[in-house]
Amino acid sequence: MKNWIQVFSVIDLVSVGILLTAIAMNGMKRLESCVKAYAVNSWLLSALIAIVAFMIGEFHLYIASLVTFLSKGIVIPIFLRKVVREMKVTHEIEPYISNALSLTISGILVAIVYASLKEGIFVTGLSRNVLQISLAVILIGLFAMITRRKAITQVIGLLFMENGLFLAGFSLTYGMPMIIELGVLFDMLMGVIILGIFAVQIRRAFASSDLDKLTILKG
Amino acid sequence: MEYLQFLIIIILSPLVNGIIKKLKANMQGRVGPGILQPYFDLTRLFKKDMVVSHVTSWVSRLTPYIVFSSTVAATMVVPVVSNNVAFSTIADLIAIVYILGLGRFFMALGGLDAGTAFGGEGSSREVTVAVLVEPMMMLALFTPAISAGSTNLLKVSGQEVALYTPSHLLAFSAFLVAIIAETGRIPVDNPDTHLELTMIHEGMLLEYSGRYLALMEWAHYIKQMLLFTLAVDIFFPAGITSSGDPLSIVISTGIYLLKVLFMAFLMAIIESTRAKMRFFQLPSLLGGAFVLALLSLLSYVMMGR
Numbered sequence: 001m002k003n004w005i006q007v008f009s010v011i012d013l014v015s016v017g018i019l020l021t022a023i024a025m026n027g028m029k030r031l032e033s034c035v036k037a038y039a040v041n042s043w044l045l046s047a048l049i050a051i052v053a054f055m056i057g058e059f060h061l062y063i064a065s066l067v068t069f070l071s072k073g074i075v076i077p078i079f080l081r082k083v084v085r086e087m088k089v090t091h092e093i094e095p096y097i098s099n100a101l102s103l104t105i106s107g108i109l110v111a112i113v114y115a116s117l118k119e120g121i122f123v124t125g126l127s128r129n130v131l132q133i134s135l136a137v138i139l140i141g142l143f144a145m146i147t148r149r150k151a152i153t154q155v156i157g158l159l160f161m162e163n164g165l166f167l168a169g170f171s172l173t174y175g176m177p178m179i180i181e182l183g184v185l186f187d188m189l190m191g192v193i194i195l196g197i198f199a200v201q202i203r204r205a206f207a208s209s210d211l212d213k214l215t216i217l218k219g
Numbered sequence: 220m221e222y223l224q225f226l227i228i229i230i231l232s233p234l235v236n237g238i239i240k241k242l243k244a245n246m247q248g249r250v251g252p253g254i255l256q257p258y259f260d261l262t263r264l265f266k267k268d269m270v271v272s273h274v275t276s277w278v279s280r281l282t283p284y285i286v287f288s289s290t291v292a293a294t295m296v297v298p299v300v301s302n303n304v305a306f307s308t309i310a311d312l313i314a315i316v317y318i319l320g321l322g323r324f325f326m327a328l329g330g331l332d333a334g335t336a337f338g339g340e341g342s343s344r345e346v347t348v349a350v351l352v353e354p355m356m357m358l359a360l361f362t363p364a365i366s367a368g369s370t371n372l373l374k375v376s377g378q379e380v381a382l383y384t385p386s387h388l389l390a391f392s393a394f395l396v397a398i399i400a401e402t403g404r405i406p407v408d409n410p411d412t413h414l415e416l417t418m419i420h421e422g423m424l425l426e427y428s429g430r431y432l433a434l435m436e437w438a439h440y441i442k443q444m445l446l447f448t449l450a451v452d453i454f455f456p457a458g459i460t461s462s463g464d465p466l467s468i469v470i471s472t473g474i475y476l477l478k479v480l481f482m483a484f485l486m487a488i489i490e491s492t493r494a495k496m497r498f499f500q501l502p503s504l505l506g507g508a509f510v511l512a513l514l515s516l517l518s519y520v521m522m523g524r
Contacts, residue, residue: 009384009385012384012385012522013384013385013388016385016388016389016514016518019514020389020514023510023514027503027507098503099503100502100503100506100507103503103506103507103510104506104509104510106510107509107510107513107514110514110517111513111517114517114518114520114521118521129518129521129522132521
């Protein structure tokens with residue numbers, strides 16, 4: 001089994017899948033598809049942790065994988081979908097730049113990450129490519145936060161960044177102590193809930209979830 | 220003997236189109252025409268008289284022959300069942316793409332030549348799509364070319380490629396989009412309808428009839444099967460024989476036909492489950508495929524697999 005994982009480069013495939021879902025999020029117009037992309041991204045993340053746990057035989061990584069799956073893969077997507085339905089905004093209307101352009105730019109971001117990590121940092125073993133991919137996911141999440149108008153897509157961008165950070169930490173340390181991971185997850189769950197409520201409130205106060213409208217608060 | 224392998228593509232290509240049509244009809248709960256229907260269509264068209272508009276120039280009369288012969292020339296350099304190809308020295312990936320490009324150029328000219336509105340529309344759309352598809356297709360082909368160390372198709376198909384590495388998987392999915400766009404299938408173009416305002420490929424053929432139309436249609440079938448063959452040669456090369464004895468050729472022919480059937484099945488599934496896109500949304504689909512191809516190249520260069 002371990003041989004098969006090595007031969008079929010399963011770890012590379014799963015991590016490329018994580019990268020692809022992050023890029024696909026940039027090409028999507030419907031908010032619910034963005035949430036779906038995030039859910040798939042989290043499933044792949046937890047699958048990656050489970051595979052690495054199997055490869056190096058660490059028991060507490062299985063728990064990390066399970067907790068990741070439950071919180072990021074199930075609870076947060078369901079909550080986000082509820083928020084999207086409640087706001088009655090199904091489409092991202094006019095993002096600042098077109099979807100084709102943001103796809104291209106995220107491709108360029110990946111190229112920049114690959115090129116800048118080519119030499120200098122030496123990471124070997126399982127995580128040789130995972131580190132590059134995690135940094136690319138962080139940048140793509142940040143890019144989505146910069147270029148989107150809707151409050152909810154900014155939350156999704158933040159969540160993608162968090163997934164990337166988690167992956168980066170995981171690829172360098174093979175899992176932080178359990179208590180830290182739990183703390184981070186709990187923080188994020190709270191953050192998402194607060195941001196979700198916030199988005200709904202913005203929608204109520206301004207009759208739109210467009211963040212540009214917030215500038216009319218200026219005196 | 221193996222030098223005649225390109226005849227397989229030329230003879231069987233209408234059959235492949237018939238199979239795709241039949242599969243699609245079955246998936247959509249219709250009976251559909253028999254799988255031999257494209258042959259009947261072609262023979263009927265070859266028998267019919269031609270009507271050539273008197274305002275057309277020599278371009279219209281030359282175009283069907285150029286389109287047909289350039290497509291056939293491209294099939295001659297592709298390994299189908301055996302690695303012994305007649306023109307192995309020019310079996311170059313870039314050459315194949317641009318030999319097909321020659322045919323497309325003349326097809327677009329032929330669409331413009333008669334001066335009808337639909338022909339011009341079809342030509343301008345075809346060229347717009349081609350501009351977007353060509354770089355993406357080349358990038359998708361460069362990944363296997365780099366891993367083989369050569370753009371010669373025989374070297375690319377002769378290597379022990381692992382399809383399951385991330386870079387090849389990404390390149391294959393980008394190439395699949397390229398095939399869909401090149402063969403005019405849903406979501407890019409609808410192959411089943413004439414006289415719709417959305418047509419691309421059919422628009423250019425509107426002024427042709429009889430033998431000319433038969434040649435153009437046949438060239439289109441050949442091009443479709445040629446692209447399937449390229450895909451299976453490059454991305455699942457297992458089964459291509461390099462020895463000349465009859466038994467191994469028969470076996471590899473069987474494997475080849477299975478692989479082409481698989482591609483046809485894939486096309487039928489994609490066509491039945493997708494809706495046609497609006498023309499102005501195409502850049503977003505093709506741009507997405509371009510990013511896939513770019514990522515595939517990047518991850519090959521950086522990851523080494």
